[in-house]
Amino acid sequence: MTITQLEYAIAVDDHRHFGKAAEACNVTQPTLSMQLQKLEEDLGVVLFDRSKKPIIPTEIGKLVLAQARNVLREAHKIQTIIADARNQHDGEFRLGIIPTLAPYLLHRFIGSFRKAFPQVTLVVEELQTDAIVEKLNRDHLDAAILATPLDLPNITEVPLFYEPFMAYVSPSDPLWKEDFIVSSELNSTNLLLLSEGHCFRNSVLKICSDSDALVQNRLMVEIGNFETIVRLVDEGMGNTLIPYLMALEMKGDAQKNIKLIAEPRPVREISLIYSRNQLKNKMIQKLEEIVKSSVPKKLLQKSGTVIPPK
Missing domain, CATH: 1.10.10.10 (Winged helix-like DNA-binding domain superfamily/Winged helix DNA-binding domain)
Structure with a gap:
């Protein structure tokens, strides 16, 4: 053998x-x-x-x-x-990340990671949570960044930051005039959601907990990205929730459609996760440091109510 x-x-x-x-x-x-x-x-x-x-x-x-x-x-x-002993890392580092984070977080830290490990090839895979966990368990990923808590055996979770949920409201909706949106108010509107399989969708359904009202009013959008949903909101098709890092990157009139959610403010816990048998501990520790330094400092402190992704 x-x-x-x-x-x-x-x-x-x-x-x-x-x-x-x-x-x-x-x-x-x-x-x-x-x-x-x-x-x-x-x-x-x-x-x-x-x-x-x-x-x-x-x-x-x-x-x-x-x-x-x-x-x-x-x-x-x-x-x-x-x-590790020689501080000479090479080969691949395989990182998973969920689709509702990738467009708004990756560009913040990839450059710093590559600078820290110039001989390492960073391989990034955008995957939903279940696929990430499966790949971690099969040693197809070294680490991943996603929403937690998951509380899975053999998986270590290291919280990185706490990202608020933001309401994105159509200008044609009466709620648009409000500075703060009470989450229950969204139950009576067409709430545009990501398709099943996205943990962000699960969290939104928990925030807007009147499921009967949602079933009657929601417009289901079977699509895996926020950009299309935002355009539908702009056209008056309904409202939605978006992650804070996405809201930071929106420009022009779109900024006027972003509303804070009233206290207790819902947030999602974003963590670095990896197998407890993971070998590349130095790179993982450095990645944790780099990601934390790449986001607004106020997100590092737990503030608000963490909404579980499952």
Whole structure:
């Protein structure tokens, strides 16, 4: 049994296809298949049910593959220990971030991170929360930035800042004349929402807690970005809630449509999360420092009511 054979087995588990796994490992499919067969012979078990499409692990295979991931993680830790000792980091750092943060936060800190680690390739993936958690658990991401608390086993959450929810109100709505919007007032309007799967949508539904009124009045927009929703609000189709960092970047007349929500002001907790088995601790600690320094200082203090994303 070799490290390379374990890497091939994990690749097959990840891709559920021999050809794609071989491509990911930069080897030919016959080479990968032969090494996997040798591994199975050495272990005396069949790791994958090849009769299924796509290929799936056998029951014993699931147990072996879980341990194989632990073995590879510990093996890779040797390189990380050496890099930390020499302060010479290279390779990739894979960062996940949710879509309701990426357009408004990434540009604030990417430059500083690259300056701190010039030899490291930063790979950013914009994903919804469930996909991020799955990739963290499968070691496909080193860390992620998203809304918390999630309270998941084997995942460490480090709060970075607390971002207020802001109301974005159509000029044709009577609420537009108000300086502060009471969240319950939004129940009687067409509330434009992101599609299911976005944690921001879940939080909005918690803030506007009269679900019966929302069902009767809301206009459901099956789209994954705020920009289209904001345009619909501008056209008088309804109102919405947006994150504070987005509000900071809005220009011109759009600024007039942004309204504070009355106390107790709802906020979302934005955290850096990573697997408790994570190896790249120095880079993660530096990333925490950089992100915190990139946002307005007033967001660093917990102020308001944290709305859970789930």
